[in-house]
Amino acid sequence: MKRKLVQQGNNGFTISLPKKWIVENNLKKGDEVSVISHNENLIINHFNPNSKIKHLIINTDDNTAIRIAISNAYRMGYDKIYCKHTDNNKLKIKELSDLLLLGFENFEEDKNTIILENMFLNDIEKLDNILYKYFLLLDNIFKKVLEEDISQYIKEIDKYTNFFKRAINNLILFPKQKFFFWTLITELNHAAKICLKIQNIEKESENKKYCVEMKKNIYLIYSIIKNGFFDKKGNELETIRKIQQKYFEDIDIEFFQKYNPIITSHFMTIIRMLYMASSPLSSIIKKEKSE
Secondary structure (H helix, E strand, C coil), X not given: CCCCCEEECCCEEECCCCHHHHHHCCCCCCCCEEEEEECCEEEXXXXXXXXXXXXXXXXXXXXXXXXXXXXXXXXXXXXXXXXXXXXXXXXXXXXXXXXXXXXXXXXXXXCCXXXXXXXXXXXXXXXXXXXXXXXXXXXXXXXXXXCCCCHHHHHHHHHHHHHHHHHHHCCCCCCCCHHHHHHHHXXXXXXXXXXXXXXXXXXXXXXXXXXXXXXXXXXXXXXXXXXXXXXXXXXXXXXXXXXXXXXHCCCCHHHHHHCCHHXXXXXXXXXXXXXXXXXXXXXXXXXXXXX
């Protein structure tokens, strides 16, 4: 669908919106729409304040149930979440919202209600900075897995994942490539969390030997993924395939006998997941080049 630009004054241009889209969204003269610019994309969404509010009744003390409830509301794009709570789970709601909801703050409306509210306001200019911080977080995890405590980095992972999935659902981030980006961050997150398992096993193991070469290759693979994502170049992706082949096709039993087999197995799982992450990244790069 093409539209011609009409100049308005010296600095502005206007376009007409399709009548079918106006009718389908029940819009009329004077209604507001949000206009979001990201890279070469321009996204226009209709604004319905009633669809931006979610009421939750949380009558459980189970952390997992509370986590799922507020995470789903956040990912669906609600800007204000009213949580009716009990005295027992009030603190858990606040703690989990701080842990999981990037850009949100919590307020007490009354003794039975906590408001989780978006303070980010879909500021598209901050997205690139958030993407950079996310990959820097992963960088620390894959680089320091055998050297220092990475548990604090792992705690931050879910917050960024929820934010990106919210942005994807709101068509703010990678609207034409949302499936590929969703798959990419899913594989990266799973791989990062396995690093914490390796660290915990390594601390408890009497055999302190580990496969330093595998750790270096994991960081190499991740660095190729990170650089490819920001540079939009897939020149080095073939290197990932060769490393994956080395550990899954050319390996022998003696390799597993040298080191803690559990740690080695986890390292191989990470290599496999990062290899899987390179596939959606390749699609993102190809689509960006073709547009």
